[in-house]
Amino acid sequence: MTSANLTRDETAARARTIRLDTVEVDLDVRDARDLAVQTFPTTATLTFDATTETTWIDFIGASVESVTVNGAPRDVEWDGARIRVDGLQAHNVVTVRAHGRYSTSGEGLHRFRDPVDGEVYLYTQYEPADARRVYPVFEQPDMKARWRFTVSAPDGWQILSGGAETGRDGVPGGVRVGFAETLPLSSYITAVAAGPYHRVEGVWDGGGRPVPLGVLCRASLAAHLDADEILDITRRGLQFFEQAFAYPYPWGKYDQIFVPEYNLGAMENPGLVTFTEAYVFRGASTAAQHEGRANTILHEMAHMWFGDLVTMRWWDDLWLKESFADFMGAHAAVAAGGFPDAWVTFASRRKGWAYVQDQLPTTHPIVADIPDLEAAKLNFDGITYAKGASVLKQLVAFVGEDAFFRGARRYFADHEFGNTTLPDLLSALESESGRDLAAWSRAWLQTSGLSEIAVDRAADGELVLTQTDPRPHRLTCGLFSLVDGRLVRQGGVEVDVFEARTPLAGETGRDVDLVLPNVDDSTYAKVRLDARSTDAAAAHLSSLDDPVARAVVWASLWNATRDGDLPVGRFVDIVARHATHESNVALLADALAHTHLAIGHYAAADARGTLADAWLQTCWRALWQAAPGSDAQLAWARAVGAAAARSAARADEIHAILDGSTPAPAGLALDPDLRWAWLIALAATGHASPEDADAELAADPSAQGHVAYRTALAARPDAAVRAAAWHAAWEDSSLTNDHLAATIAGVRAGDRRDLIAGFDDDYFARIRPTWASRSIEIARRLVVGLFPSSDSLDDVDAWLAGNDDAPAALHRLVIEQRDGLARDLRVRAAQPAAP
Structure with missing residues (x-):
């Protein structure tokens, strides 16, 4: 274990001897627009009481220039992660001057250059422990401080932190901005952003206590920012949470910034919440996408109380x-x-x-x-x-x-x-x-695993609820009968379940076609349908009126497929039969994604090609039959892109739509994101050339376009192309997190195992050195994204046997990937023989 990997025990010991009061941070990013400059000056002054003479301050950066303790300079003792500080008194003021490194991995202070206009943008991301990449800190959640930030940056930029701006002064090469002192915060939820961000302002009248609101994104995305909807959700959420928690929003302003190359969905930094700019919809978007964004906005807002006001130790x-x-x-x-x-x-x-x-x-x-x-x-x-x-x-x-x-x-x-x-x-x-x-x-809370709940139909018609790994549940079993071709709910049994078997008193299954445990999704358990219920769902799923009940059925069918109990071919048939009638676009999108995954992972090798061709035809027909401009049409169009990466059966038609020689389905918004998805699919089957990708990039030179372009080039089904992409993923440290993900996607495009199987040994030789030398985010993407989808567990088992002393986090990732491969092989082997 390196000194960067802080342990629970040592941080608890530090917290017992240090009482942190304030941290003053001074950042200077005036040179950020010069990409040749890789570092930035950073100074932190920490004021704290101590009952020890010695401690350490966390910092991972380029250099530490000086350490001053209570006005006296000290020798710099820094191992790259920890700065030793000694000679402490009861009350201390420690100042550390250092240089941090700009990040391209989304960890610490991330720097991004927009290819559209050449502008540079900065933002921070710290959870769980990357504030120390930007300024010297006590990097643990139970050492809260009041923070005061000062940031020097180019003039004309938006410069933000969690506190409100208190003043700005001109300095050579830019402007110096001060921010209000925060209420006590853990280091991982402090934040800074700077750049020529586009800003839309608003206000929430919090019962006569106005809260300033801001919504920001890159200037080149400003035309796509639906700030009014975001501000509306924000006001609704603040009103709801203040009333629900009977505690006023405590952090002053409420800025929300959508940032590029973000590793997460969002992060709850008080006063400056960061979001992936994938939530700025460049083209057509479904109701489910807007719901997902609203959910994320409200999730992060809940953190203002759960996590920020009160924080785990x-x-x-x-x-x-x-x-x-x-x-x-x-x-x-x-x-x-x-x-x-x-x-x-x-x-x-x-x-x-x-x-x-x-x-x-x-x-x-x-x-x-x-x-x-x-x-x-x-x-x-x-x-x-x-x-x-x-x-x-x-x-x-x-x-x-x-x-x-x-x-x-x-x-x-x-x-x-x-x-x-x-x-x-x-x-x-x-x-x-x-x-x-x-x-x-x-x-x-203190056990792991999940119960599997099912209903047995006894010979006399009695219904018995069963569960594996028994836990206490309070749930309802829905009882449905077929009436005029529709599954109609005839009632339900609410029951408290504790044991492995619980009779459903007074109920029989003689006239019940579908018994649906957990019909209202009130408990947490995997639901298994009995044979008669499965048949009823297979034939009549889309006739269920209740979308929650449909969600439970869809989930049950998918889990049965993952477990090898429902043949992949039958699952694909069920989706093909009912997805075109699914009115909830989130359920539709999930069913389509699960079908894509089932064909690629769980179908028997000798059936995969036939299933892939048939599935593309299903998606193609559904696309043309969907209501023009509907969410369903967009969902099926995206499914065509996924399916066409495996099957070339519609390559010519797709290419013709993209080049404009054939019209797209009426109402379909053929926006840049959808065009790229289709083009990448064509590239994966050898039906799109580098010239096609060049032309698409010329039409969409955005950051998203550059990422997709990289995938399209790497996706071509040529062994030399895939080999070059493989080596770039591992060896080109200049790749940003998004460009690395795009390269990995190209390597894996179309499930062309035959093009990359020769790299299996290379994978297992690289992962441990990579874990030691790269950041955990970049290393995780490589370990997970390039894990070999082989026909045997021998190589991964040999690595695990020979590396039992590997870092625990790396070991966990490899074990999880092994489990996924073992499931793939097990489910494939359980598939019925082809007729």
Whole structure:
């Protein structure tokens, strides 16, 4: 373990001896527009009390010029990650002058040059521990400080931090801006952004306490920024959360900035929330995309209380903010955001993510054991977010919504600006609900894995609910019968489940065609349909009126396919039959994505080509039959792009639409993103040339266009082309995070295993040195993105056996990729023989 990988124990020991008060940061990015300049001056002054004579300050950068302790200069003792500080007194003022490095990986201070206009943009991203890449800090969540930022930058730029601007002065080569001191914050949620960002301003009248609002993006994206919708969601959310939590928004202003080459969906920095600019829709967008953006806006807003006002002590309790924000994002989208189907999307998309993660051998409890920062980085997963949100939804039902929000209010009042652990939250909820939550916590927060719920139909017609890995559930089984060709709900049985078998008293299945456990998606469990119910769903799924019930059925069918219980061919047939009738575009998009994945991963080798051709034909017909300009039409158009990367059956028609010799379907917005998706698909099958890609880039010279262009060139089905892309991914350290992802996508395009199988040995030789030499974000993309999809587990098993001393985070990633490959091979082997 390197000194950069901070451990829970050593940071806890540091927190016991240091009481941090303030941190003053002075950044100078006036030279940022000169890309030859790789570093920037940074100065931090930390004021704190100490009961120790020696400690360390965290900093990962280019150099440390000086360290001053209580006015006295000290020798610089810096190992590249930690600055040793000694001679401490009861009260201390320590100033460190250093140089940080501009980032192209999305970690620390990221620098981006817009190819459209040549402008340079900066923003920070720190979670869990990258503030130390920008200024010297005590990098742990339980050492909060009041922060004062000063930033020098080129004149004419937007210059932002979490606090409000308090003044600016001209300095040689730019302007120097000061910001108001913040309330106590952990280092990982401080933030800075600078550049010629386009800004739209607004205000929220918070009960006579106006909160300034701002929405920002790159200047070249300004025409696509629907700021009015974003501001509307923001006002609705602030109103809702202030009332729900009975605690005024504490951070002053509320800026939201959409930034390029972002590694996450968003980050909750108080006063300066950052989002991926994928939420700035350049072309056509579906209702589900707008719902997803609103959900993310509200998720980050919930963090202003859950996570920022009250923060977990260490990353074990990451769920104390992420599970709550994930739950609150959907809850607020329904209650205040204007998106009544948000829980439908949650049932399909977020829970689907959790179910996959919870079946891996590396699954963990929601309250996880996180010994160090590398483990923390990989814990931002489907369990911490979506499983945690799922069980919180059940907890709200268990204690009652009013009691839950009263408990949250007590939690904020008791722990404002502090740090907490699980017992602190449970105590607040127990006090307000009168419920003992110890058993609930043990069953849901402190265990791993998931139950599989099904209904057995006994010979006498009795219905018995079964579950594996028994847990307490309160759920409803929906009972549906076929009436005039439609599945009509005839009732339901609400039941408390604790054991492996629970009879559904008074109910028989003689006249029930579909028994749907967890029909309202109230609990967290994998649902398995019995044979008769599967047949009913296969024939009549689209006749179900309730979108939540359809979401549960779609999820059950997909899980059965992933487990090898439902043949891939039958799943594809079900999607082909019912997806054209699916009115919820999020469910439609998920069904299409799952079909693409099923064909590529789970279909038997001798059936894959036939399935791929047939699926492309299905997508093509559905595209032309969809209502012009509808969300469904756009979803099917995107599915055509995915399917055409495997099958060339419609290559000529697609090419003709792109070059304008054949009209596109009426109403289809053939925007740059869709054009690139289709062109990349053609490139993957050898039906698009570098000249085609050049022409597309000339038409769309945006940053997104340059990323897609890189994928299109690397996707060509030529062994030499794929080899060059393979080596570039591993060896070209100048690739930004987005350009690396684009290169990896080209290497893997079209599932052309035959073009890259020769690199399997190279992969296993590279991953450990890469983990040691590259940032964790870049190394993770390489380890996951280029894992060999071979026909055997021998190579990965040999690596695991020979590298049991590898860093734990790397070991976890390889184990997870092995599990995915093992599932692929197992499910393929379970497919019925071709007729």
